[in-house]
Amino acid sequence: MSLLDPKELEQLIPAESNSFPSPIPTQFVSSDEFLPGPQTENQMRVEARMKALGSALAKHQGLSRRRFFKSAAGMAAAFVAMNDVYGPLFNVSRAEAATPDMANERARSLADQFIMDMHTHFLRDDTRLEGFVRSREAVGKAGWNPALSNKPQTIDDLKFANYFKEIYFDSDTKVALISGSGSEEPRDWFLTNEMKLDARTKVNRLTGSKRMFSHAIFMPGMPGWMDKVDHDIAVLKPDSFKGYTVGDNTNKHLARHPWRLDDEKLLYPFYEKLVKAGLSNVCVHKGLFPPETAAKFGNLLPYADVRDVGKAAKDWPQLNFIVYHSGFRYTGGAYKVGMEQFDKTGRIDWVTDLAEIPEKFGVKNVYGDLGQIFAQSTVAEPRLCAAMMGQLVKGLGVDHVVWGTDAVWTGAPQWQIEALRRLEIPEDMQKKYGYAPLGAATGKVKQMIFGENSARLYKYDARQRAELATDKIALARSDYERDGPGRTNMRYGYVVKPTA
Numbered sequence: 001m002s003l004l005d006p007k008e009l010e011q012l013i014p015a016e017s018n019s020f021p022s023p024i025p026t027q028f029v030s031s032d033e034f035l036p037g038p039q040t041e042n043q044m045r046v047e048a049r050m051k052a053l054g055s056a057l058a059k060h061q062g063l064s065r066r067r068f069f070k071s072a073a074g075m076a077a078a079f080v081a082m083n084d085v086y087g088p089l090f091n092v093s094r095a096e097a098a099t100p101d102m103a104n105e106r107a108r109s110l111a112d113q114f115i116m117d118m119h120t121h122f123l124r125d126d127t128r129l130e131g132f133v134r135s136r137e138a139v140g141k142a143g144w145n146p147a148l149s150n151k152p153q154t155i156d157d158l159k160f161a162n163y164f165k166e167i168y169f170d171s172d173t174k175v176a177l178i179s180g181s182g183s184e185e186p187r188d189w190f191l192t193n194e195m196k197l198d199a200r201t202k203v204n205r206l207t208g209s210k211r212m213f214s215h216a217i218f219m220p221g222m223p224g225w226m227d228k229v230d231h232d233i234a235v236l237k238p239d240s241f242k243g244y245t246v247g248d249n250t251n252k253h254l255a256r257h258p259w260r261l262d263d264e265k266l267l268y269p270f271y272e273k274l275v276k277a278g279l280s281n282v283c284v285h286k287g288l289f290p291p292e293t294a295a296k297f298g299n300l301l302p303y304a305d306v307r308d309v310g311k312a313a314k315d316w317p318q319l320n321f322i323v324y325h326s327g328f329r330y331t332g333g334a335y336k337v338g339m340e341q342f343d344k345t346g347r348i349d350w351v352t353d354l355a356e357i358p359e360k361f362g363v364k365n366v367y368g369d370l371g372q373i374f375a376q377s378t379v380a381e382p383r384l385c386a387a388m389m390g391q392l393v394k395g396l397g398v399d400h401v402v403w404g405t406d407a408v409w410t411g412a413p414q415w416q417i418e419a420l421r422r423l424e425i426p427e428d429m430q431k432k433y434g435y436a437p438l439g440a441a442t443g444k445v446k447q448m449i450f451g452e453n454s455a456r457l458y459k460y461d462a463r464q465r466a467e468l469a470t471d472k473i474a475l476a477r478s479d480y481e482r483d484g485p486g487r488t489n490m491r492y493g494y495v496v497k498p499t500a
């Protein structure tokens, strides 16, 4: 952590002095305001189960429950509790929860897994998007992410220093892409494109390796947007561009420039520029548009789904269309509608629609990013999560599903990583719908989703990957593992200081 400057370090304190009531969230957040929805009956059962299990195992291991839940065995216990309530979706054994050596050995053996998280965020220093702070606070209070509990969240938690810590130290993430979101209101861009590119420069310079990639946001239809694209390509050299078809996702009430990917007049000249510049990845935010949002912003609904992806992909085979959140619509409490829809019809808006595009349009260049689709459905309804993973892998191909977490809106992404490592599609579901199993944590399917697919998309080569083993972060992490105050898993190295 000595990579950070003193002012940045000052914001962080060792995790030992804080408390973590449970290692995985027992509640989920809603899509827009990022406030937790009410805890469901099942989530209450998970929490109760986790507490009971935690108390018993902690006592047995001579630890406080808090300390236990900070350990790798505690993480395992949380997934045991999930299985007790939802059925055996997560690959975990009671022995692992009861045997610290076994759990630590597993965590250690997976710590070097190659994970590229191409969907992460932090906010600019002068942001006024306080909503995201209240989100972390609410999430903490609800026990959604234990690292956020029992301390007030500040806007600093969403800024660079904490981002750096939560991504590279509190999780097994190896490489991240800093994303963002634009707005009609210039001050409400999460980060300007310049700031994202500065972050990329800063991180890669600090670490002496290629740890960070960066988006530039494009906003079709906004005055001067193509000139800005030219400028960004020439001066900032982003790794890829990202757009929001609803126009302004942050301030939906201001959105005056929604657009479609297959708009030949508006978008095709932009694609031409990308091809010329050698940029082959077009990232696009889709979904996160539950019925209540649709009721409020019906004008944007036709732009939120994936109906415009197929034709654009067909017309531009030389580009890759990476659909963020995989078009998953039912965030927050709406997951129930999604589960019901799946149980009744075998479909889930608009994930199924996305998964069908390759066959319908005969295209091979459509990808699904996981983002909130995975985070929210894991916590709310792991069966729904399993179904969506099955559909995406089946429809898009195992080489077309890519890891993303939307961190750090709700804290460090390690529990999401652990969830995918352990998740399996239930056998009855595999049989009924023809889904292939996801397999072991380091099996082919998960390796591809975690990192290999994005490595291919972004041409992350063997030399760059080799550097990760010896760069500044690798060194700092191994020091901390060796000298850290009794740390037994790799989740929480530091936490952000509560401000007085």
Ligand SMILES: [Zn+2]
Pocket: 119, 121, 179, 371, 406
């Ligand atoms: Zn995002």
